[in-house]
Amino acid sequence: MAGASLRVCQYLFRTGARLRLCGIYSGRLPLGYAVSSIFLPLTHLRYKSNSAITSAPIQNSKEVTNARVTVGDGGVSNVPHLRSSSNDAEVAKFAAIAETWWDFDGPFKPLHLMNPTRVSFIRSALCRHFRKDPFSIRPFEGLKIIDVGCGGGILSESLARMGACVTGIDVVDKNINIAQIHAGLDPLTSSIEYICATAEQLVTANRQFDAVLALEVIEHVADPSDFCESLSALVVPGGATVISTVNRSMRAYATAIVAAEYLLNWIPKGTHQWSKFLTPEELVLILQRASISVEEMAGFVYQPLTGQWSLSDDTSVNFIAFGVKGTTATN
Amino acid sequence: MPKRSFSDVEFKEGSNSGSCEMNEVMSSTITKDEEYDIAIVGGGMVGLALACRLSSMPLTKELSVAIIDSNPALKSRVHFKKDEVPHPRVSTLTPATISFFKEVGAWEYIEQHRHAYFDQMQVWDYSGLGYTRYHARDVGKEYLGCVVENMVLCDALLSCLQVLFFSYPVQPMGDSSRVASSGNTIEPTHNGSSVKLCLSNGKNLYAKLVVGADGAKSHVREMAGLKTTGWNYPQNAVICTVEHSVENHCAWQRFLPSGPIALLPIGDKFSNIVWTMTPEESSTHKSMTRDAFVEAVNYALDYGYSSHPQSSFLDEFVHRISSLSGYGTASMAEHFQVPLKVTDLVSERMTFPLSLRHALEYASKRVVLVGDAAHVVHPLAGQGVNLGFGDAAALSEVIDEGLRVGADIGELSLLKRYERERQAANLTMMAVLDGFQKAYLMDFAPLNFLRAVAFHGAQFITPLKRNIVSYAMGEQKWPLFT
Numbered sequence: 059m060a061g062a063s064l065r066v067c068q069y070l071f072r073t074g075a076r077l078r079l080c081g082i083y084s085g086r087l088p089l090g091y092a093v094s095s096i097f098l099p100l101t102h103l104r105y106k107s108n109s110a111i112t113s114a115p116i117q118n119s120k121e122v123t124n125a126r127v128t129v130g131d132g133g134v135s136n137v138p139h140l141r142s143s144s145n146d147a148e149v150a151k152f153a154a155i156a157e158t159w160w161d162f163d164g165p166f167k168p169l170h171l172m173n174p175t176r177v178s179f180i181r182s183a184l185c186r187h188f189r190k191d192p193f194s195i196r197p198f199e200g201l202k203i204i205d206v207g208c209g210g211g212i213l214s215e216s217l218a219r220m221g222a223c224v225t226g227i228d229v230v231d232k233n234i235n236i237a238q239i240h241a242g243l244d245p246l247t248s249s250i251e252y253i254c255a256t257a258e259q260l261v262t263a264n265r266q267f268d269a270v271l272a273l274e275v276i277e278h279v280a281d282p283s284d285f286c287e288s289l290s291a292l293v294v295p296g297g298a299t300v301i302s303t304v305n306r307s308m309r310a311y312a313t314a315i316v317a318a319e320y321l322l323n324w325i326p327k328g329t330h331q332w333s334k335f336l337t338p339e340e341l342v343l344i345l346q347r348a349s350i351s352v353e354e355m356a357g358f359v360y361q362p363l364t365g366q367w368s369l370s371d372d373t374s375v376n377f378i379a380f381g382v383k384g385t386t387a388t389n
Numbered sequence: 390m391p392k393r394s395f396s397d398v399e400f401k402e403g404s405n406s407g408s409c410e411m412n413e414v415m416s417s418t419i420t421k422d423e424e425y426d427i428a429i430v431g432g433g434m435v436g437l438a439l440a441c442r443l444s445s446m447p448l449t450k451e452l453s454v455a456i457i458d459s460n461p462a463l464k465s466r467v468h469f470k471k472d473e474v475p476h477p478r479v480s481t482l483t484p485a486t487i488s489f490f491k492e493v494g495a496w497e498y499i500e501q502h503r504h505a506y507f508d509q510m511q512v513w514d515y516s517g518l519g520y521t522r523y524h525a526r527d528v529g530k531e532y533l534g535c536v537v538e539n540m541v542l543c544d545a546l547l548s549c550l551q552v553l554f555f556s557y558p559v560q561p562m563g564d565s566s567r568v569a570s571s572g573n574t575i576e577p578t579h580n581g582s583s584v585k586l587c588l589s590n591g592k593n594l595y596a597k598l599v600v601g602a603d604g605a606k607s608h609v610r611e612m613a614g615l616k617t618t619g620w621n622y623p624q625n626a627v628i629c630t631v632e633h634s635v636e637n638h639c640a641w642q643r644f645l646p647s648g649p650i651a652l653l654p655i656g657d658k659f660s661n662i663v664w665t666m667t668p669e670e671s672s673t674h675k676s677m678t679r680d681a682f683v684e685a686v687n688y689a690l691d692y693g694y695s696s697h698p699q700s701s702f703l704d705e706f707v708h709r710i711s712s713l714s715g716y717g718t719a720s721m722a723e724h725f726q727v728p729l730k731v732t733d734l735v736s737e738r739m740t741f742p743l744s745l746r747h748a749l750e751y752a753s754k755r756v757v758l759v760g761d762a763a764h765v766v767h768p769l770a771g772q773g774v775n776l777g778f779g780d781a782a783a784l785s786e787v788i789d790e791g792l793r794v795g796a797d798i799g800e801l802s803l804l805k806r807y808e809r810e811r812q813a814a815n816l817t818m819m820a821v822l823d824g825f826q827k828a829y830l831m832d833f834a835p836l837n838f839l840r841a842v843a844f845h846g847a848q849f850i851t852p853l854k855r856n857i858v859s860y861a862m863g864e865q866k867w868p869l870f871t
Contacts, residue, residue: 178793245582
């Protein structure tokens with residue numbers, strides 16, 4: 059009975075119906091289903107308005123560039139409309155658990171488990187786009203890639219082992235330190251350049267890359283559309299952008315927040331805010347405005363029996379999008 | 390750029406003149422300590438098979454691999470002389486293993502030497518109450534398996550490696566003393582990104598991943614601190630090669646009170662005997678005269694213990710029903726056949742103690758076990774080395790997947806994936822084999838009867854027979870439940 063009603067809900071939400079379905083839920087479904095349906099109309103409005111409106115009291119959009127600048131640009135932003143995407147509360151959340159990045163059974167276990175799946179998507183998308191040999195052991199040889207929000211460097215190290223020239227940036231200083239120490243252990247990854255900075259600071263430093271990756275970052279930034287503008291400025295025309303995040307859907311609330319944070323304790327409570335999630339359509343629109351056209355999208359599905367993630371067409375919880383920056387560069 | 394190291398100058402034997410110059414240039418820049426991606430400790434069948442498989446896949450062939458073994462024959466390829474008489478140490482390869490060899494490209498070498506496909510198998514016991522005949526046609530295949538001497542297998546794998554050597558830096562390196570003796574140590578390096586192997590000839594080797602393929606008394610397993618569980622069987626196996634007057638095309642196995650005797654065709658009118666018995670009996674049989682031994686073998690296989698099993702009226706009935714319904718198998722119609730008479734013993738008799746051993750964990754940081762280092766089973770179903778080849782195949786797949794996503798190949802999570810896959814399969818097979826071994830140890834009338842029922846069941850219940858044959862052939866992953 060619960061299973062049947064669950065399937066009905068999923069079907070309806072996937073077809074875009076915005077019905078209040080509280081009435082037909084059985085008591086066994088997570089409470090969040092009923093509660094979060096109220097949020098839907100409000101949050102739906104947020105991304106259509108300008109970025110001044112905030113929905114939750116604890117988050118404030120900061121207008122000041124991050125004081126911890128280690129990129130040598132003199133600290134002056136000459137692209138004034140790119141506000142810093144960092145956010146004190148989010149930064150503090152990650153700084154608290156920084157030491158556990160490379161503990162495979164620690165708070166970052168889901169990221170470690172998900173990493174092979176993300177990397178295989180990135181590998182196939184980038185190999186196809188840059189016409190590299192997918193059967194080579196180092197397909198990314200000669201590509202400059204930036205990992206925005208690299209954290210402890212889980213993704214950066216995988217990319218470096220595949221031959222890319224990787225730059226990893228993160229706003230949490232502790233993360234950069236840990237990433238640097240860990241990357242120094244293996245000669246293959248010790249060439250990764252780690253910088254504690256925001257994407258905007260690199261834009262002001264006029265850095266450009268063949269591919270920009272921002273995985274599981276956009277749901278933590280203050281303003282997604284400004285963040286995407288920064289990402290777009292970091293890519294060479296005709297280059298690749300890969301963004302992954304969590305969908306703002308009922309199922310994602312139940313899975314990524316209620317189940318992962320509260321029931322299974324996979325990630326610390328409060329890591330994600332459902333209201334900050336983006337739907338695939340919204341992400342495509344935001345990227346379009348930043349002159350990036352999304353060419354491919356996939357979802358990640360977790361198989362509880364085998365404990366593994368796999369790529370699928372189901373974008374209702376985690377999804378990843380691959381986009382290409384337009385060659386007629388506008389800025 | 391993939392690392393190529395031609396460290397030992399004397400290893401130039403296999404290379405052509407083109408790369409000789411490269412050797413000279415490179416060897417002057419090689420330091421005493423060398424770095425490899427994978428170090429395979431143990432150059433036996435499974436270790437070599439792993440190296441071959443790695444070299445046949447597009448991503449993994451760019452890794453640098455070293456094989457460490459104390460056998461000097463590995464390093465300087467002494468050409469394999471075709472012996473007149475087959476060596477007693479043989480292995481029965483299942484079709485799954487044969488397709489693994491074909492993928493690797495080593496099967497063509499095996500076909501150039503002595504090997505024996507067999508398509509029939511007969512299993513019965515000493516009570517004379519029942520028998521089972523299996524035929525490859527029961528599952529629509531051409532053969533149930535192939536029996537090959539171990540030396541032929543190793544030689545074929547080495548030939549395969551030599552051919553691939555030009556594009557693949559595999560370094561067999563002989564030690565001056567056996568790997569098993571002390572002097573070799575494995576220690577993690579200070580930065581944790583590779584393992585340091587101190588070989589007994591004074592060389593140091595660094596590797597990202599160490600594969601323990603060094604057999605049942607694995608030194609690597611001991612040094613990595615991986616614990617095992619298991620027990621010794623109160624049985625020894627006596628193996629030898631015998632001769633017949635005609636070719637043998639069937640594998641025969643008879644369960645006797647102290648253990649099964651198996652007669653496997655090896656080709657050219659020769660057969661291999663694997664006879665499991667108590668340790669006292671094994672020393673008696675080893676020391677008796679050749680004629681007495683031949684007599685004992687014929688007694689055990691043919692007229693000893695009881696009369697030949699006959700199909701009863703009930704069996705005929707079941708057979709007629711199933712052949713009418715079209716659901717029968719070819720082997721159901723076959724009556725019990727008397728095994729081929731052994732005319733002569735042509736090789737020395739070797740004895741080995743038998744045991745069951747299983748490593749509780751196959752992997753720890755940067756160390757992984759394959760083959761007998763991970764599991765030792767009873768030879769009664771000829772599965773032991775096939776499990777090892779399955780390990781080699783699974784490990785190379787896992788390493789390939791890891792490379793595809795830029796993972797560190799010595800990472801524990803990657804190795805645990807291999808362990809999960811193989812432990813399940815290996816434990817299932819071990820449970821089945823151990824069950825058989827225990828079921829046949831007791832001479833107790835009701836148990837004998839149950840065993841007879843089991844024989845009849847396997848002979849005449851087609852789905853059961855097909856399951857048994859498919860599982861034993863390696864075509865099916867799990868017994869019964871697919």
